[in-house]
Amino acid sequence: MDMSLFSNLALGFGVALTPINLMYCLIGVLLGTLIGVLPGIGPVATIAMLLPITFSLSPITALIMLAGIYYGAQYGGSTSAILVNLPGESSSVVTCLDGYQMARQGRAGPALATAAIGSFFAGCVATVIVAMFAPPLAEVALKFGPSEYFSLMVLGLVAAVVLAHGSVVKAVAMVILGLLLGLVGTDVNSGVLRFAFGVAELADGIGFVTVAMGVFGTAEIITNLELKDKREVFTSKVTNLFPSKDDFKRIWKPILRGTALGSMLGILPGGGALLSSFGAYTLEKKISVNGHMFGKGAIEGVAAPEAANNAGAQTSFIPLLTLGIPSNAVMALMIGAMMIQGIAPGPQVMTEKPQLFWGMIASMWVGNLMLVVLNLPMIGLWIKLLTVPYRILYPSILVFMAIGVFSLSNNPFDVLQMMLFGLLGYVFVKLACEPAPLLLGFILGPLMEENLRRAMLLSRGDPWVFFQKPISAGFLIASILLLVILALPALRKKREEAFQEG
Amino acid sequence: MRKLLLSIVLLSAAQTALAQAWPARPIRLICPYPGGPVELSSRIVAQKLQEALGQPVVVENRPGAGGVIGADYVAKAAPDGYTLLMGAIATHAINPSLMPSLPYDAMRDFRHIALVVQVPNVLVVNNDLPVKSVKDLIALARTKPGQLDFGSGSTGSTGHLAGELFKQMTGTFMVHIPYRSSAPAVADMLAGRVHLMFDNLASALPNIKAGKVRALAVTTTRRTDFLPDLPTLDESGLKGFNLTTWWGLMAPAKTPNEIVNRLSAETLKAMDAPDARERLRNLGSATPGVRTPEAFSAFIEAEKTLYARLVKVSGAKPD
Amino acid sequence: MKIKSPQDFWAGLMFIVFGLFFLIVARDYQMGTAVRMGPGYFPTVLGGILAVLGAVVLLTSFTMSGPKVPKLSFKPIFFISLGLILFGYLLKPIGFVLSVVVLVFVAAFGGHEFKLKEVAILAVILVIFSVLVFVKGLTLPFPLWPAFLD
Numbered sequence: 001m002d003m004s005l006f007s008n009l010a011l012g013f014g015v016a017l018t019p020i021n022l023m024y025c026l027i028g029v030l031l032g033t034l035i036g037v038l039p040g041i042g043p044v045a046t047i048a049m050l051l052p053i054t055f056s057l058s059p060i061t062a063l064i065m066l067a068g069i070y071y072g073a074q075y076g077g078s079t080s081a082i083l084v085n086l087p088g089e090s091s092s093v094v095t096c097l098d099g100y101q102m103a104r105q106g107r108a109g110p111a112l113a114t115a116a117i118g119s120f121f122a123g124c125v126a127t128v129i130v131a132m133f134a135p136p137l138a139e140v141a142l143k144f145g146p147s148e149y150f151s152l153m154v155l156g157l158v159a160a161v162v163l164a165h166g167s168v169v170k171a172v173a174m175v176i177l178g179l180l181l182g183l184v185g186t187d188v189n190s191g192v193l194r195f196a197f198g199v200a201e202l203a204d205g206i207g208f209v210t211v212a213m214g215v216f217g218t219a220e221i222i223t224n225l226e227l228k229d230k231r232e233v234f235t236s237k238v239t240n241l242f243p244s245k246d247d248f249k250r251i252w253k254p255i256l257r258g259t260a261l262g263s264m265l266g267i268l269p270g271g272g273a274l275l276s277s278f279g280a281y282t283l284e285k286k287i288s289v290n291g292h293m294f295g296k297g298a299i300e301g302v303a304a305p306e307a308a309n310n311a312g313a314q315t316s317f318i319p320l321l322t323l324g325i326p327s328n329a330v331m332a333l334m335i336g337a338m339m340i341q342g343i344a345p346g347p348q349v350m351t352e353k354p355q356l357f358w359g360m361i362a363s364m365w366v367g368n369l370m371l372v373v374l375n376l377p378m379i380g381l382w383i384k385l386l387t388v389p390y391r392i393l394y395p396s397i398l399v400f401m402a403i404g405v406f407s408l409s410n411n412p413f414d415v416l417q418m419m420l421f422g423l424l425g426y427v428f429v430k431l432a433c434e435p436a437p438l439l440l441g442f443i444l445g446p447l448m449e450e451n452l453r454r455a456m457l458l459s460r461g462d463p464w465v466f467f468q469k470p471i472s473a474g475f476l477i478a479s480i481l482l483l484v485i486l487a488l489p490a491l492r493k494k495r496e497e498a499f500q501e502g
Numbered sequence: 503m504r505k506l507l508l509s510i511v512l513l514s515a516a517q518t519a520l521a522q523a524w525p526a527r528p529i530r531l532i533c534p535y536p537g538g539p540v541e542l543s544s545r546i547v548a549q550k551l552q553e554a555l556g557q558p559v560v561v562e563n564r565p566g567a568g569g570v571i572g573a574d575y576v577a578k579a580a581p582d583g584y585t586l587l588m589g590a591i592a593t594h595a596i597n598p599s600l601m602p603s604l605p606y607d608a609m610r611d612f613r614h615i616a617l618v619v620q621v622p623n624v625l626v627v628n629n630d631l632p633v634k635s636v637k638d639l640i641a642l643a644r645t646k647p648g649q650l651d652f653g654s655g656s657t658g659s660t661g662h663l664a665g666e667l668f669k670q671m672t673g674t675f676m677v678h679i680p681y682r683s684s685a686p687a688v689a690d691m692l693a694g695r696v697h698l699m700f701d702n703l704a705s706a707l708p709n710i711k712a713g714k715v716r717a718l719a720v721t722t723t724r725r726t727d728f729l730p731d732l733p734t735l736d737e738s739g740l741k742g743f744n745l746t747t748w749w750g751l752m753a754p755a756k757t758p759n760e761i762v763n764r765l766s767a768e769t770l771k772a773m774d775a776p777d778a779r780e781r782l783r784n785l786g787s788a789t790p791g792v793r794t795p796e797a798f799s800a801f802i803e804a805e806k807t808l809y810a811r812l813v814k815v816s817g818a819k820p821d
Numbered sequence: 822m823k824i825k826s827p828q829d830f831w832a833g834l835m836f837i838v839f840g841l842f843f844l845i846v847a848r849d850y851q852m853g854t855a856v857r858m859g860p861g862y863f864p865t866v867l868g869g870i871l872a873v874l875g876a877v878v879l880l881t882s883f884t885m886s887g888p889k890v891p892k893l894s895f896k897p898i899f900f901i902s903l904g905l906i907l908f909g910y911l912l913k914p915i916g917f918v919l920s921v922v923v924l925v926f927v928a929a930f931g932g933h934e935f936k937l938k939e940v941a942i943l944a945v946i947l948v949i950f951s952v953l954v955f956v957k958g959l960t961l962p963f964p965l966w967p968a969f970l971d
Binding site: 044045048049051052055141142143145146186188189190191200201203204269270319323324325326329332333335336337339340341342344345346347348349409410411446450454457458 | 545571574657690709780781
């Protein structure tokens, strides 16, 4: 087995390192980085638009480029999350929490470098995992049915509370509000339109990007503009570009843990990857000695989710390549791209088209290397951007946000939605309600309802299925334990406060 | 009366002039389903049309409300040949029965130009299900009423309605399990949590070929070139069972005949070009037999009638 | 009763309003049974929980003291919102170039100082940059100029 792994990888690198494939890999990751940095322009739209151009390329070259766009966008996405608090994708929401705070404290350099290094490391590890264990891991992915997903989502939601650093009750309420907002639109099970009030644009639900860019991006701009003194938003005192020795000491373990968690969750096609960055952040916050610093610019809070997110992005190729099952919209489009090229993604790709399979895996590693080599020198440039006076910076950010959101479906309604969520986000700021738990609830709400109802349908109404299946039961027990752990300090604090009041 | 005649003459003259100069600027092709085979095939056709017409053909995504937003946008656009739609089975055959109030009329508000893609569905079952043929499946479903589950990509999709038609024609009862898209349904079928699916041929093919699922029949009256040994449901005793997923080029209702005919001819030529045909075939589509705008309209009318009946028996219509 | 934590008071109220809103609207959807949960099931349960949590937050605001609600500043709210809406709804009628200019100018009014020359230069730079990147580079289907000039 080991010998064949080496020969397979040798075959793969032989394909990935040809000049033409190297060139298109580079084009892919560059383009990916660009659209990742630009808020709202996602890899799905870009890949679809570029598809006709790839017709003239060989299938493997085309796929290498398209995959490069995908993970390049992940790198780029963290850049705008850190610099201007704009999460373009669900995975970069958590990067905003500490990354943006670091940027405001003049530590954008170390934050960006940490994101790049963490992503690179995770990408390398995950590539090896894909190469070595793809088929057995695909079997694991199939073990996850509706009840397992539901229980996993429950665990994710309980963990969401940890995202907040303020009141637990308010955090739970924000999660629930997020869940409810996620239910707007057509109900998957019955086809009934819910909470749409005759607005056709709401039939497919509220878009994640409009909510995220509203409550993070727009609200942040409004909040910054009301600072009375003309103090700049970012400190002009930029310390250093790269993480210090002490920083490295703080991030290496979170990167390892994030990589492990992300690799595992990425395999699950039914929304596991969504949880990877949130999960990694939560885990670090609970076990780190600097847990109290999270949300105020803790470098661990950038390292862990970035590693998890990139690891998940790579391992989410496993269900695609081995089962033909896409785990997200980008993967679904990749399937289309492969089919047009005459390759049916599925179990036989690995045996019938080994050059393609192993070439793509090798190119992922090459692409990750390119990204880190490209991105580290770029950091100096990005930081220069923050020295631009805010009165110049914010209209520019707004223009890019507006263009990006408009391009989602070429409909002004999306821009209106972003604006409304900006107002709501501003109210949240004023009332000290944190938006991150809301967003996680928003992502997980529909998935959770869907899987709950599906599990009940399949079990013909027996709620015990959630405890009879070992994986599902494990998640539920973990959720209960986590709830207890969460509740204990809160209760204690409340008692102390009550005593002080009395 | 003379005034009316005169205006008609002027109008048609203006239309002819318009049609002769057409296309003088970029054409927009509205795609209501981004990120999937509909957008991909739109781009394949757009690229070819662009070469033939000498003007850019820009694919513009207008998703939302199961395709209604994009279709409605084109229904109300200027009928000048510069705004086209990739209309589909959902927007033009199923939604009219499924949705309580559709803002457009699938027949009267459009010119139907050319059918572009037509993909059959395949009845596939989990490998562990002890059935080798449609007959076995019907027998099993009769002995276990309400115990078999069939998955589909969404309520009101062809996968769902094919199942309902199957239930109706065989007098069996199986439980429909809806998913958000076809992929998670396939995953649950591979794992044996749902027993069968009427899956789209293109997405089912790799797993059929790899022996991960068992195909029992195809949903069209003619066998598919992709799996020539696979019987049809019609052959297997369900006489007249004929369902496909399809989409094609359309334009606003008052688009001049000259433009419609030109577009129809160019689209057919584009689809017949070997490279484009190969790419569309890779999406699971054989070259559709419907070749003229009139035939396409008649085809849609027939589909609409069929799905009106199916939606009714399935109870898929939300109240 | 004295409100000791105004932030929590208003947050609680907000949650109650949202919770009741979803709860009441969901009454129009079928509840279904545990086996076949209807579309009303989940939102009703969640709306109820949210309203209760809101009530808890609201009640604690009478017992535990907390910070005041910081003052709202309406100038940036107004101009940022207006700029975004104008951009969205003007893009197709007046074209990409002019709507970017409108957005930049309106948004700039929301800041502390408005220097006409600086804003004009910024608008020109942003127009050139975004036309190159979005319209030419990424080929987004935006009209550049108003429809009547086409």
